[in-house]
Amino acid sequence: MQAAALSSAAGTDTPAPGLSYAWPRMFPGIKLALLAACALTVPLAAGAHAHLLRSTPAAASVLAVAPAQLQLDFSETAVLTSLSLERSGDPVRQKLTPRPGAPQARLVIELPPLVAGSYLVRWRALSADGHISSGSFGFTLQAK
Template sequence: MRFLLCLGLLVLSQFGLAHTKLLSQSPAAKATVNAPTQLTLSFNEALEPAFCHIHLFNAQQKEIPLAKPVFVSEPANTLSIPLPPLAAGEYLVKWSVVSQDGHRVKSSYSFTVKPRD
């Protein structure tokens, strides 16, 4: 009986340690793509919209001005943002989100825009 109680507590404690995870992004990490018009991030749990931020930097580390992210799903776990026309080159996406349980998670990834034909 004690074993089952300990096992139950261990399983439940793992749920408490779970944090928001990025499930997918478009453009994908390390992808080489034609100039995208939209950036989309999808997470494994609902987010607090007021505390979600996306920043985009070009190869010269200059920040590209972006609008605020728009949530495109319910629950609010997928956000999208229109992109301005992007020149060929490498771009760095830095994102920061807060889940509805109050945990902040942040990370970054890069993608490359192909030269126009």
């Protein structure tokens, strides 16, 4: 009743029972929204949440010779956004992050000369679905 009184006072149509005045007049907008929704069903990219499949040096490996490179193999193409190397006992974490480049499933990064010790590698990557994955693994370099 109040809705009807309000609409009449404003010189407009009487609202339908249940829903008020706005819905019937919004059909063109709703059609546009449905079209937009259909357009959004087109796949945006191939791939999903990237996670680390394997690395060289491998996680928990013990090496006799210092590696010159670090290789990361991801489950999907991803953009590496952060990479750091931390030697046990060293207060400073060494950042190895290259400038973000094209998405890749395999990344090879040159390592600085390493001395004996236990190392922790931390990485972060942007996946195709927009999510940021992260992880870490360690390896040990034996003293000669």
